Amino acid sequence: MGKAGKLALWAVPLLFAAHSWAFDLDDVAVKAKALAAEGYNAPQSNLPGALRELAFADYQKLRFREDQAHWRDGKTPFQLYFFHQGMHFDLPVKINEVTATGVREIRYDPAMFDFADLPVQPGELENLGFAGFKVIHPLNAADKHDELMSVLGASYFRVVGKGQVYGLSARGLAIDTALPSGEEFPRFSEFWIEQPQADRRSLVIYALLDSPRATGAYRMEIKPGEDSVLDVEARLYLRDSVEKLGIAPLTSMYLFGANQPWPRPNYRPELHDSDGLAIHAGNGEWLWRPLNNPQRLNVSSYRIDNPRGFGLLQRGRDFAQYQDLDDRYELRPSAWVETLGDWGPGHVELVEIPTPDETNDNIVALWRPDKLPAVGQPLDIAYRLHFSRDEAALHDPQLAWVSQTRLSEGDVKQANLIRQPDGSTALLVDFVGPRLAKRKAEAPPTVQASVDGNAELLENSLRYNPVSRGWRLTLRVKIKDPAQPVEMRAALVEDGKPLSETWSYQLPAHE
Template sequence: MPAINFARIAKAAAPLGMLLCLLPATAGAFGFDDVAARAKRLAATAYSKPVRTVSKSLASLDYDQYRDIRFDPARAHWRNARLPFELAFFHQGGSFDTPVRVHEINGKSVQEIRFDPKLFHYGANELHQKDLAGLGFAGFRVHHPLNTPKYKDEVLVFLGASYFRAVGKGQLYGLSARGLAIDTALSSGEEFPQFTEFWIERPGQNGKDLTIYALLNSPRATGAYRFTLRPGIDTVLDVKAQLYLRENVTTLGIAPLTSMYFFGENQRPATEDYRPEVHDSDGLAIQAGTGEWIWRPLVNPRRLLVTSFALTNPSGFGLMQRDRQFTSYEDLEARYEKRPSAWVEPKGQWGSGRIELIQIPTPDETNDNIVAFWVPDKAPKPGVPFDIEYRLLWQKDAEKRPPSAWAVQTRRGHGWVRKADDSIALSVDFEGPGLKKLSAEDKVDAVVSANDNGRILETNTMRNDATGGWRMTVKLRRNDVKKPVELRAYLNSNNNTLSETWSYILPPD
């Protein structure tokens, strides 16, 4: 890479400390209400597309070239102050061509953290001074001692549109969350709101949490967000949002989660692969307000598949990675068994609506093809504030599960093994403390139902002596192979429900 004369671009990117001194301070403490006021004013104006400031050289960087631009960890924000949290930043380039503004809140003052090319190493990229003039940050990440007190791990990232993701202790990045989803998977096209500006409160010397405010903007929506981060075994992110619509939307997705499911135990890969399973999440879990627990295993469908669960005041939902065995994945690099589950816990009464699950065909593991979110029955009217609060838990070792028993795997095969026919067999294993308490004399039945496109031929239950759980097998035949079959089942003993509801979609052929 040619040497860069930083002095020549000092006007566009002055030294960080100097800029912090030049920026004005506010008269009072900055908080959520200030961001909400900005969102309200923004919603009353016409939408303006964000200005993209990257040069052709930066915009044309491929995935590996962009990754070769690395933030200098020695320049991490707050490192010299020896605070419990540190900030690092992402450079603009590749698909991340839109700048975001980042501010630090320190008591009553608010100061912008400005882009400076001296904060980065550019690797083998051949960039010139003009490529680095007038840039901003593409996003940022938060570091905190998570796995050892001697090292600050990366625990939270905001990068691209309104995407963010976090990890807890012993976890590796997997699925993502978003601030808002609008018209996902509709033929009219999806709208991707963007976090355009952030304000981050300077933590105390012994601070255990970090507060981040964000302003969201898109053609049809604006919003104010407050994120309160508490890293730990389960990293917790408390989210408070106030949304404003500029105009009506068809599908307003609240607390959206985005993940990847390529293939797994219920769906073999289309081509040979040494790995038994490849996915960041293997199912959607729901805790209804009635107390019912629902588990829907994920699939990689041949065509777009959109399903939903109508609920009132849900207690929680999440895209989960229940399978934690390395031997289920055999991937020494991706380590899918360490990918977090993300659980959304509503605060207050969310009212009536639906949890929507969108499953999109993907030819490989590089695409996030799974989306889940809450859709309120009564969407806000344009200009009227819509308040929502929830907690996001990033989990691995103590994931949210029903108290008695849950499905741990779903396997698919032919109904007749020795002589294959057009029937389908599904084998579902359940585990949990409620099943371990059963005696050898207890009778366990499977209560199974299907929609009108499926005909149940046979059901069986048997104790799984290898795990201490129970296995349910279902043999069925599809009436129309071009339509899906929806199945529901749970374990029952003496009229007592033993397990969560296993809710499965058999996609059309």
């Protein structure tokens, strides 16, 4: 056989190999496992002082030039914008593009950004790197590019669907949240983003997570829509022992609402990104826990084996509930974690942190597994994140849910029809849903209600609500020690079977 023939034979497998090349979760997991076997190397910031000391308003001036967007040629339905480092976003992350033939780094160039009047020198910007990125997609109109996903800071990211505005955040992982020892914030240090084909309606992102006591490999596939959905697969490795590993953590803000009014006059009746924690337990039970802005740190733990889902929801969708023309809280999405596979025994935890204003994310919800892997051994987890404004889509239609919880001074109607406060506290809970809407007003369901030993239940009454075509429950309690919280539960039932989710509320302590 001649030389040309030999070359032709070798060309066949080489050509096949080029076309069959692929990048997947295992490629990132190899890196995560190797990192976990090494000592932790804290990342070093290369940010000049002028950018590190920026006020938030000045950081907002530092804008990405849209004409520099990655994939701006229109051959894919997505584009990438990039965040510049600044303020506390002072660590560079490496961002790679995955194509059909290989991986290449997307390199930082200061020409991608408009620095406005910020006092930075060109020499200070060499090889800085990006702080994060945005995914851009024609979400609301075919001819308009909208932000779909924002990835910035530690392992935080935010996602919106059609007609939504940014609100709460999700995270890759949480470690020792709300423990006296202090929380550890793992960070995504490197990303690999698949270049999608023109007809692809989803975008695949791989991420490498690193922290002093854990590493991880992530595959995230974002699917934009009326409700945008993010499919997550993660493989985690521990470097060292961890007391509390938080899986699928969600972070939100609750300042005040109908169940906890603001003590000073405010034209906004409510101000929050989320108003409650919803849980779908492995045994089929649904729980709803309205959020609080407590006077001191509070952690609520719910024993849930193999959860079917949990999330921080924004159930109020009426502008009149918020009256905020700037921040549009009624358009902020709920985030629902749909678990995939068997998650085993553990707890859903809710952390509520005191905050004086809306600039602090003071709410955290996460899954805490009972069993953690040995150091260096993998923990595989999968879930689907839904970002939605459709409460009915996130709930069992056969069960009613709580549309609102309202706090009131307790009173008793006198013979002269004047209501006289009696020193009690009242909670008014509205249950709604398709099955309740079909129920006759003269056929009230049964109420199961209880309070803990720090309160006496004075009233448990239910009446039809013709406006919502549901039922309003009034619970009036006499608190024994205001410096301690009161745990309350209530549900609608019929023939011993639930008609509604379980309302599980903690009336916060007042010092």
